[in-house]
Amino acid sequence: MGSNDFITLFFLVAAVLIFLQLRSVLGRRTGSEKPPFDPYSPRDVAKNPGGDDGKVVTLPRRDATDDEQRYADVDAVAKPDTPLNAALREVVKSDPSFRPREFLNGARMAYEMIV
Incomplete structure (x- = not known):
């Protein structure tokens, strides 16, 4: 028996x-x-196509004062009529839960951790 057979x-x-x-x-x-x-x-669509099975939840409507407050928060962070202000207003428009002050605080903490 050779070594190849053993291996x-x-x-x-x-x-x-x-x-x-x-x-x-x-x-x-x-x-x-x-x-x-x-x-x-x-x-869910396959079980009940087009039907309402009572899982729809009606959300409360936003007031106009809500929008004004969010835009006021943006104005407090960036000067009005600047490109930064316009960009932040677009972000607030697309994501109503965006808070510029909280975002800046988080960005500041992240910067400090990185540096």
Whole structure:
């Protein structure tokens, strides 16, 4: 028996042992597994196409004073009629929860941590 036969036999035994260990750890399919979950599948639409099943929630309307307050917050951070003010107003318009003062405080803390 040559050295090549011994090496081949060694790797064959190692492969069989690794296969058996993986099989015991990972298990086998029995047919009673749950189907894989697809978060992007339209399950609710398929169950009730076009129907209302009582899950619609009406949100409260915003007042005009809410918009004025958010824009006043922007004016407090950036001078009116500047490109920065216009850009911040666009951000507030697209994301009503954006607060410029909180954003600046967070950016300041991040800058200090980085530097």
